[in-house]
Amino acid sequence: MSTASQVATGLTQPGTRCPSTELNLPEVPDPGAVAPRDAREISRIFFSRLATLEEGTSDHQYVRNTLIELNLALVKYAAGRFRNRSEQMEDIIQVGTIGLIKAIDRFELSREVEFVTFAVPYIVGEIKRFFRDTSWAVHVPRRLQELRIDLAKATDELSQRLDRSPTMRELAEHLGIDEQEVIEGVVASNGYTAGSIDLPMDDSSDHSSTPLSDRLGAPDADLEIAENVQALKPLIEELDERDRRILRMRFGAELTQSEIGAELGVSQMHVSRLLTRITTRLREGLLAVG
Incomplete structure (x- = not known):
């Protein structure tokens, strides 16, 4: 008798329908307790x-x-691979379960793969997608992450009530917190998403708009050489004198070693x-100076 057919039975009460029996399947009273x-x-x-x-x-x-x-x-x-993330493990497991369900719906025994x-x-792909869609671009404390949500709700509510954008003081009074905390939350909210430096600098539909990357400075290679x-x-x-002469011939006149x-x-x-000796000495001296 196979291991599967030896799974304990007994959850089905007399007179009730037993799906396992009708489907000619082994009964699994507690699937979570089954060994891998x-x-x-x-x-x-x-x-x-x-x-x-x-x-x-x-x-x-x-x-x-x-x-x-x-298969939970x-x-x-x-999910254990992501235990060092700030998100609650329950949320990660819930998201991973969605990946498991997708795998079950798409799996076929004919694939000849376990x-x-x-x-x-x-499962891992679904968890990573969750992090990609919900994680902050810049890490901020959980307190500020939660404050961002409260500020968003308060802003929507007050905007409808006042028919304008609320001030920092109004948000603070509505949430019962200090105005400085509101400012801190608004600043932290900027870390939720990160913009691409390849995006146009303005919102115009003109495709010739210059991206930010074209306006950013870069290290000057010539300055480093100087x-x-x-x-x-x-x-x-x-x-x-001989070492200096060798350097002049090799790097000034660009003579070959044979010449x-x-x-x-x-x-x-x-x-x-x-x-090799000369350049090594110069390199060590240059690093010491730096």
Whole structure:
């Protein structure tokens, strides 16, 4: 007898309808208590039966619900990867369960892949989508996140009552908090979303509007080169005449190592070693200055 067929029975009272018996399925009184290995085997049996049932019927709903409960451990496993997030774990599990349901509705045994392998990406994807749609662009304390919601509701209510936008003082009186707290909440609300620097600077429909990115400054590469040159000058002066001559030939006249070797009467390999020693000394000196 298989593990699935050994699942305990006994929840069905005498005279009541037993879906498991009528559908020729193992009874699962407490799906959440089933061990993962057993849940995998039982799920395979239920998926096979689910494919034969008409969607919307009570039998289909029973098999589908049982599959959801059997595999909730997958949601808890996936949600554990996000336990360091500020959101409540209950919310994450609830969102992950939506991913599990989507996976169950789309899974087919003919795929010849384990349901666990198929479902986890759906669950994780749903959780990540939740974070993407609800998370703040800039991290702020939960107190200010909740204050933002209260301010939004108060602003809508007062705007309708006053037929204009409420002032900070009016919002503070309405919420029973200090005006400084209202200002802090409004400032924090700016961190809920982040605008793209590629968006146009104005709201006009003219496609020629300049994006913010075109107006932002950038590090001047030439300035960095100039700073490095000024820092290198005293370091080069500390070199002996031959080393300075090698630097002039290599980086000033742009001679090859072979040509420099011919000028100095040494091999190309020796020139390579000399250049390595000189440049290493200059690099270490430049880093020390920086």
